[in-house]
Amino acid sequence: MGSKDIGDVAGYYLHAAELKAEKTITLSDYIAQANREAIHAGEPFGCAVVKRRMKGVADGYVVRDVRTDVRLLNRMRDAEDLLKEYQFDVWFEHDRHHREAA
Incomplete structure (x- = not known):
């Protein structure tokens, strides 16, 4: 959604969630993006949901x-x-x- 992006998924209670599945993980970038998107979405919290390589989504991480x-x-x-x-x-x-x- 450009400069007013509100996160990648709706329904993550009270959060704007930024979903990531990349070879190189850059947590600081993900968190900064999630926090910006929380403001845009009117949510109190931002988080990044980071998928581990070669693992299922449930084995990933939620990071704030x-x-x-x-x-x-x-x-x-x-x-x-x-x-x-x-x-x-x-x-x-x-x-x-x-x-x-x-």
């Missing part, structure tokens, strides 16, 4: 810069704190489920 990752984790923490405060039983089951999945 530390600044973006901290903002994402802070958002998740704040959301969990709100849920814990207002619906403790729901939060407790949510937390238990995700701890077991790890």
